[in-house]
Amino acid sequence: MVKPATPTEMMTIAAARALKSSDVCFVGIGAPSAACNLARLTHAPGITLIYESGTIDTRPDVLPLSIGDGELCDTALTTVSVPEMFRYWLQGGRITVGFLGGAQIDRFANLNTTVVGAYDQPKVRLPGGGGAPEIAIHCGEIFITMAMGSRAFVDKLPFITSLGHGTGPGSREKLGVKTRGPTRVITDLCVMEPDPETRELTVTSLHPGATREAVEAGCGWTLRFAEGLSETAPPTDEELAVLRDLHERTRRAHAGEA
Amino acid sequence: MASFLSLRDAIANEVRDGDVVAMEGFTHLIPFAAGHEIIRQGRRDLTLIRMTPDIIYDQLIGMGCARKLVFSWGGNPGVGSLHRMRDAVENHWPHRLDIEEHSHAAMANAYEAGAANLPFAVFRGYKGVTLPEVNPNIRSVTCPFTGEVLAAVPAVRPDVAIIHALKADARGNVLIEGITGVQKEAVLASRRSVVTVEERVEDFGPRSANAVILPHWTVGSIAVVPRGAYPSYAHGYYKRANSFYQAWDAIARDRETFLAWMDENVMKADAGREVA
Incomplete structure (x- = not known):
């Protein structure tokens, strides 16, 4: 009997399922990296993973701790300079999916990873945008993965680090942005998608065991649920085994690097 | 023209108080040894430019070398915050740090x-x-x-660029392979440069026709510093010390712990694992 999935494992597995073998994916570190590599090791063996350090079509055996671990370069088809990565490959429009996480998100899937409180006198100084501001506008579409919590899913962001759907319908178009933006937010409790009319994030699927009440409690705005609300398919034994094996390999590899 | 110097002399010659300094290396080849030498020499009022400040700038900031930071992602990759950078921005410790933030x-x-x-x-x-x-x-x-x-x-136009590379040949040509980041651009954008290398060889020997090479006449001072990028890594020499990056979180979280660690591991360390 396989040990049941934790909410974090469910989040990673649900995120992995959103990726296709034909995708060219710009990968953020952390949960996105786990999801992208799980997809590659299960249903999407042909997926092209790109990390902003310049590694193109990389096939790491263990999860990198940073976006530039040697493992990524050693297993990549080719490695380009960072200016080339951002100019030719990202701005050039070659990436189908960008995978982002964040500290805070609002109802239109705008993200904050910069600061909590005033910019000049921050309560909490976060790492900042890195590649995200341009990933958010140049990739064909954006998937976001974040654990729910009322401090993370907030009514109003103190700072917009990367653009989602702005203030609603037409925001991206007004700025001349032609890509689709966030099409899916995968959390530890549910999957949300922007409403086709209002662009507001709406729960479309609850993970097994997650309740509406728990989802509502983890969100700082009054969350809408789609009419055809479904239940996320539970993790298969294969998905769980591959993910756990990947994490275990990673843990052993990093412990030996001092 | 490139000249081979000890690390101590290379930093003393090229880096002055108040300089605009870019130390690059995108996760790979971060010039830690050179940064430590700047700290030991007590440089002040530097404007530090770096896409990802990483642990090296956390150390320079915490030791009071920086007046301003120009950056685009200031975290400990895969671990969390850079606590010394945060303490400087949030609480002005050890003094105020101006920031110019980009993507x-x-x-x-x-x-x-x-x-x-x-x-x-x-x-x-x-x-x-x-x-x-x-x-x-x-x-x-x-x-x-x-x-x-x-x-x-x-445009970024530093007074001095500092990078770590794999090899220099006898004439001072510099070879970078693996994740090459923005190091070539940083050196070519700067007035002066310091390059630390894993080893000096007579000749690079067989290599790709497209290997990233900085010709000797684009480079200032070169110092041979084996493991000069540790705890980051050097492609083909040693791996990234991921467990050190994780350990840094606890070291840097507290001011006293940080200062004690720096004193023991940087200030008291021998400046010259040098030789040319």
């Missing part, structure tokens, strides 16, 4: 513009975000052909 795309373009001897970089970016409201160096320019409004940032 990676902006910084990469700005280095390239510097290397190309242009006054500014142009790219499609910063749309629908708050950063332009708090950074007056993020502006726009209208394409004279299409009318499209594009983002513009000033």
